[in-house]
């Protein structure tokens with residue numbers, strides 16, 4: 001599905017990614033975990049072909065970047081990020097914003113076909129906000145906006161869904177509602193790649209975790225093997241105890257005496 005092999009990303013004096021190898025197979029769902037500035041977003045941008053490595057290869061859905069039309073591959077990848085949200089029009093009704101996902105447009109300048117409107121409503125129903133269809137995007141709460149992004153990204157029936165800190169800024173209630181929609185993606189034929197700083201966002205859906213620190217992968221593999229107090233210490237420099245509860249990892253910070 002996604003193969004990043006021997007990736008280096010160098011800008012000026014900085015080695016931003018250093019020999020990163022990530023292999024994501026069909027049926028797996030991955031979380032990229034790491035501190036601010038560790039290189040997570042840069043890796044996502046490479047999966048989407050918005051950044052190219054200084055060295056190494058990127059293969060997505062059987063296409064090697066640099067030897068294929070990246071725009072064609074991107075049509076099969078949904079991408080949810082704050083920077084994309086900022087490009088959407090806050091005055092447009094939610095249904096229209098979701099419908100733009102069908103064609104990866106930012107806005108419609110012509111009549112939207114009825115079948116596209118119907119599908120947009122279906123996607124809004126899936127994330128449990130069909131009642132907001134006619135409201136302007138800008139009038140929605142942060143949590144509702146995230147759900148609109150999720151519904152919009154599903155319009156194009158992506159094979160891969162890449163999410164960059166989608167639960168950032170949500171309160172506990174909104175976050176849990178959003179995460180439960182993310183978890184429902186296990187019922188769909190889509191591979192999810194999810195970036196976060198927060199361990200408790202690793203929902204049962206996720207099978208694998210990669211931990212990145214200062215541009216290097218310090219651990220990657222099945223989540224039960226990777227999410228250890230030792231690896232969390234290496235990534236965040238904090239001693240923790242980790243417990244699994246209802247197939248989610250929860251941490252307690254152990255203060256140094």
Ligand SMILES: Nc1ncnc2c1ncn2[C@@H]1O[C@H](COP(=O)(O)OP(=O)(O)OP(=O)(O)O)[C@@H](O)[C@H]1O
Pocket residue numbers: 011016034035036037038039040041042043
């Ligand atoms: N094109 C670029 N040119 C120069 N520096 C860059 C470029 N892209 C990323 N960086 C730097 O690389 C580092 C990693 O950035 P990145 O956005 O990937 O981190 P991140 O793990 O997603 O961080 P956060 O959790 O804060 O979003 C940062 O220090 C950033 O300033």
